[in-house]
Amino acid sequence: MSTALNEKPNAEMLPASSGAAILQDGHYLAPPEDKDGKLWVRTSALVQGSPEQLYDLWRATENAPLWQEQVEEVVITGINTSRWTMKDGDKTLTWNAEILADEPGKRVAWRSLDGDLHEAGEVVFEPAPGDRGTFVTLLMEFKSGKLASAWESLTGRNPKQGVIENLRHFKALAETGEIPNSQTAPHGDRGFVGKMKRSMYGENIPTPPGATAV
Amino acid sequence: MKAVCWMGTSKVETLTVPDPELVNPHDAIIKITRTAICGSDLHLFDGFIPTMEAGDIMGHEFMGIVEEVGKEVHNLKRGDRVVVPFTIACGSCLFCKKKIWSACDNTNPNAHLMEAAYGYSGSGLFGYSHMMGGYAGGQAQYARVPFANVGPLKLETDLPDEKVLFLSDIFPTGYMAAENAQIIPGDTVAVWGCGPVGQFAIASAFMLGAARVIAIDRLPERLAMARSIGAITVDYAEDDVKVLTALKDLTGGVGPDSCIDAVGLEGHSSQLQGVYDKLKTAVMLETDRPVVLRQAIQAVRKGGTLSIPGVYGGLLDKVPFGAAFGKGITMKMGQTNMHNYMKPLLERIEKNQIDPSYIISHRITLDKAPEMYKVWRDKKEDVTKIVIDPWQ
Numbered sequence: 001m002s003t004a005l006n007e008k009p010n011a012e013m014l015p016a017s018s019g020a021a022i023l024q025d026g027h028y029l030a031p032p033e034d035k036d037g038k039l040w041v042r043t044s045a046l047v048q049g050s051p052e053q054l055y056d057l058w059r060a061t062e063n064a065p066l067w068q069e070q071v072e073e074v075v076i077t078g079i080n081t082s083r084w085t086m087k088d089g090d091k092t093l094t095w096n097a098e099i100l101a102d103e104p105g106k107r108v109a110w111r112s113l114d115g116d117l118h119e120a121g122e123v124v125f126e127p128a129p130g131d132r133g134t135f136v137t138l139l140m141e142f143k144s145g146k147l148a149s150a151w152e153s154l155t156g157r158n159p160k161q162g163v164i165e166n167l168r169h170f171k172a173l174a175e176t177g178e179i180p181n182s183q184t185a186p187h188g189d190r191g192f193v194g195k196m197k198r199s200m201y202g203e204n205i206p207t208p209p210g211a212t213a214v
Numbered sequence: 215m216k217a218v219c220w221m222g223t224s225k226v227e228t229l230t231v232p233d234p235e236l237v238n239p240h241d242a243i244i245k246i247t248r249t250a251i252c253g254s255d256l257h258l259f260d261g262f263i264p265t266m267e268a269g270d271i272m273g274h275e276f277m278g279i280v281e282e283v284g285k286e287v288h289n290l291k292r293g294d295r296v297v298v299p300f301t302i303a304c305g306s307c308l309f310c311k312k313k314i315w316s317a318c319d320n321t322n323p324n325a326h327l328m329e330a331a332y333g334y335s336g337s338g339l340f341g342y343s344h345m346m347g348g349y350a351g352g353q354a355q356y357a358r359v360p361f362a363n364v365g366p367l368k369l370e371t372d373l374p375d376e377k378v379l380f381l382s383d384i385f386p387t388g389y390m391a392a393e394n395a396q397i398i399p400g401d402t403v404a405v406w407g408c409g410p411v412g413q414f415a416i417a418s419a420f421m422l423g424a425a426r427v428i429a430i431d432r433l434p435e436r437l438a439m440a441r442s443i444g445a446i447t448v449d450y451a452e453d454d455v456k457v458l459t460a461l462k463d464l465t466g467g468v469g470p471d472s473c474i475d476a477v478g479l480e481g482h483s484s485q486l487q488g489v490y491d492k493l494k495t496a497v498m499l500e501t502d503r504p505v506v507l508r509q510a511i512q513a514v515r516k517g518g519t520l521s522i523p524g525v526y527g528g529l530l531d532k533v534p535f536g537a538a539f540g541k542g543i544t545m546k547m548g549q550t551n552m553h554n555y556m557k558p559l560l561e562r563i564e565k566n567q568i569d570p571s572y573i574i575s576h577r578i579t580l581d582k583a584p585e586m587y588k589v590w591r592d593k594k595e596d597v598t599k600i601v602i603d604p605w606q
Contacts, residue, residue, distance in 0.1 A: 048306060132308060161326065172320040175306040177286065178238040180323045180338060180360065185350040188219035188229040188269035197267055201324055201344045211239045211286075 012129050019107070019124025020044075020139035037143060041160040044137040045171045051125035051134045052105040057174055058123055058136075059108060067169040067179060067208050069162055081113070091153075093117055118143035119159075138167050156199055169208055179210030216604065217271045217354035218583045223261030224591075226272060226584045234350060234358035239286035242362030244298060248375040249276040249352045251583070251590055251600045252383060253409045254478075254525050258342065259587050262479060262501070263527055265327060265345040273353030274300035274340040275382040277375060280366075281356065287363045296366035297560075298352065298359055299552035300383040302338040305364035316549035321360060322347045331528075336549060352382075353583060355604045367556040376571040376601060377563055380410070385570050386555035388414025388476070391523035392422050394546035395472035399423035402465055404513060405445070406506045407476035408436035410573050410599050411523050415474050416445050417568055428464055430457060432482070435596040439573065450483075461513045469515035478524025481505035491531070501528030511538050522547035573599040579606040 014026050020042055021029055031042035047054055057063075061082050065071045072087040080099040085092060095115025101122075102108055111120035121140035128135050140163050152158055157165070172179045183203055190198075198204050217231045234243055252275055257263050277297040280290050290296065303310050307319035318337035322328060327345040328335035338360070341351015350357060359366060367381060388411045395403055395415075403419040405412050408431035416427050420443070429440035432451035440447050448460045461470055479502035482488060491503035506524065511534050514520050520543055538545065562568055575598040578586055586600050 046308060048308060048311070165326065168325060172304075176240070176304045176320050176361075178240060180321050180347075181237050182323045182338070182348040182350075184235065184237055185271070185348060185358070186215075186217065186232040186234050186354075187267075187271060187350065188217070188221065188227065188231055190267060190269040194267040194269055197265075197344075201265065201327060201348070203324070203344070203348065207323060 010130070015126075019126050019135065019137040020122055022137060031139070032141075039142040039159060040140070041142075041163045042137070042139045043164045043167050044135055045167050046128055046133050047136050047171045048133045048175050050105075051127060054125050054134050054136055054174055055105045055108070058125075058170070059102070059104075065208065066210060067173045068166045069157075069169070069205055069208055071208075084115075084117075086117075136167065136171070138163060157202060157205055161202075165202070165205075169210070173210050177211055179207055181207040181210075183207055215355040216580045217350070218273060218580060219268075220258060220266050220270045220272050221268050224259060224588075226259065226587050228580050228583055231269075231271065231354075234356055236282060236284050237358065238360060239284040240361045240363050241284040242280055242287055242290055242359045242366070243282040244276070244278040244296065244357050244359050244366075245281045246276045246278040246352055246355055246357060246604050247295075248278070248379045249273050249354075249602045249604060250379060250382075251275075251353070251587065251602070253411065254342075255587070256591055257478075257480060257525060257527065259591060260480065263343050263345075265324075265343045267344060270341070270343070270348075271350040271354050272341045273351035274342055275379065275384065276340075276352030276357060277379050277382060278357075280362075283362060289363055290366065290368060295369045297369065297378055297381045297556065298340075298357070299365045299367070299381075299386075299556060300340055300342075301336075301365075301549055301552050302340070302347065302349070302360050303364055303553055304361050310364075313551060313554055315551045315553040324348055339549075353580065353602060353604075355580075365553065367560060369560075371560075371564060373563065374571075376574060377569055378560065379601065380414070380570040380573075381556050381559055381563075383550070383552070384410045385414045385559055386552050387411050387523050387550040388416075389418040389421075389555055389559060390550045391415040391474050391476060391521050392418035392424075394519070394521035394523075395419065395474055396519045396521075396544065396546070397422045397424050397472055400425045401471040402426040402428065403472045403474065404428045404430065404461055404470035404510070405440075405474045405476055406430045406481075406510060407478075407524060408433070408440045408447075409476065412436075412474075412476035413439060413443070413573050413598075414570070415476050415523065416440055417443055419472075419474070420444060421562070421567065426464075428461065428470065433593055435575075435598060439598060442572075457509055458513055465515070469513055469518065471515055472519045472521060473510040473514040475506045475510050475520070475522045475524045477506040478522075479503060479526045479528075481507075481524075487532075500531040502526050502530050504530040504533060508532065508534055511535075511543070514541070514543050516541045517543065519544045519546065521545075523550070574601050576600045578602055580604050 093116040303315040304320040321338035325335035338347025483505040
């Protein structure tokens with residue numbers, strides 16, 4: 001580094017590389033492009049909490065139904081494996097997943113093994129600059145085609161938006177102990193158009209419960 | 215329960231709907247004892263805010279008695295009397311920690327809709343479209359209040375509802391507008407719009423040290439009310455009155471130190487630009503009618519401050535940004551950070567520095583609300599503020 005600027009009282013050290021390939025030697029890298037039959041999504045959230053606390057909440061895999069949309073059940077089947085079920089009405093998706101990397105307080109990486117969904121992902125927990133919480137960065141990959149669009153036809157939501165919403169739910173649950181929900185708001189007759197628009201707003205996808213009891 | 219429902223542009227109905235229920239652990243159910251119709255409800259009524267849907271319960275100014283609380287609400291109990299802020303805040307995210315409550319990260323379940331339009335989502339609001347959260351509003355007999363551990367102001371006083379109801383929105387909104395105007399003692403402040411928020415901005419400007427306040431409107435009852443608390447009034451609709459000239463005349467040619475736009479996206483103008491904006495919004499080439507914003511940018515003195523409590527929703531045309539830059543003005547705006555103001559303003563009411571009920575002109579029932587929305591929109595019957603008793 002040059003000596004052109006020598007007064008940076010609060011500047012923090014930059015990591016050589018950062019979570020989910022956002023930063024390399026101080027330079028921002030765009031998220032991977034969708035191609036070769038793969039959909040990519042990268043999203044991040046600034047969450048109030050330590051990397052360790054947030055890692056613990058994420059790593060409690062069996063609690064995923066509390067904050068991941070339409071995940072009905074996660075059964076732990078081994079030290080690093082689990083079976084996932086998503087449900088909407090009488091439609092279900094099931095798949096097995098395994099954890100590929102597990103660095104407590106820092107990072108988890110996983111992939112699906114077999115079943116209705118082909119996906120892989122990584123979540124990274126890094127202290128935000130200025131002691132303002134933790135950056136939680138999520139990078140996920142879906143194999144498109146018949147299997148990846150299974151998610152879309154089940155949820156009515158592009159899997160990319162589903163990942164963004166799930167991270168939003170995770171943040172809300174971590175910060176407040178609940179997930180905001182207005183889907184049960186009382187209302188007068190919506191008529192035909194009003195009912196149609198609910199799906200446009202994503203309000204036909206049940207908000208995950210977050211906390212277990214009111 | 216009975217509730218006032220939006221049923222399409224220019225159409226509201228009082229309907230029987232299901233009672234609200236607790237959903238989350240920080241919720242409370244409030245039995246509403248007083249609620250009101252806000253100027254910003256007219257933006258919904260007139261169809262200016264997207265993502266309102268038939269059946270949505272309106273209203274974001276309300277107070278009442280706690281009926282039931284979720285298991286994580288420890289500061290309130292059944293029977294407590296509360297005023298509810300119109301913005302919902304979680305109290306735990308970075309923005310709440312910074313006391314920018316109206317930017318709360320965790321209270322808008324439909325944040326993705328706001329993100330698409332604004333880049334980021336602000337907090338959820340009661341009764342103000344699906345984009346702003348899809349929460350049922352308070353022009354009803356009951357409401358579910360999320361994060362009741364953070365928002366509602368518990369009243370330990372026997373002040374009547376009418377004196378404290380406006381702590382739910384318009385008094386703090388007018389006050390924050392005056393605070394955002396960066397008034398120092400001796401300043402002259404101009405306020406466009408003498409509706410409820412404008413009235414409280416005028417009152418607050420005086421409380422914060424303004425030497426003179428100039429109030430601009432066209433409705434005689436509002437101008438009279440502004441004069442009654444000490445403002446100079448300018449009627450922009452009078453023949454030969456030009457607002458910019460008037461403000462120069464009244465400030466020795468300097469211009470007001472601070473300008474407050476308490477009108478927002480549905481501004482009226484008797485001049486040519488009013489017609490221009492009406493046409494452009496009619497054919498969807500712009501969404502807002504920023505006549506006041508344009509005028510205020512031109513009117514404020516060099517280096518002055520423009521504060522904007524009036525709601526803008528979308529795309530504005532022909533905003534004189536060169537004038538803003540050329541004079542080096544400061545602009546401050548946004549939804550009210552309610553939670554900062556409710557307690558200190560309650561203290562001002564308790565000390566009798568102000569009695570906010572002076573703006574009330576109509577007291578009605580829920581059944582009468584649909585017809586009063588039209589009166590409110592058309593500014594008939596000398597209406598200045600409509601308050602609803604939902605149990606009458």
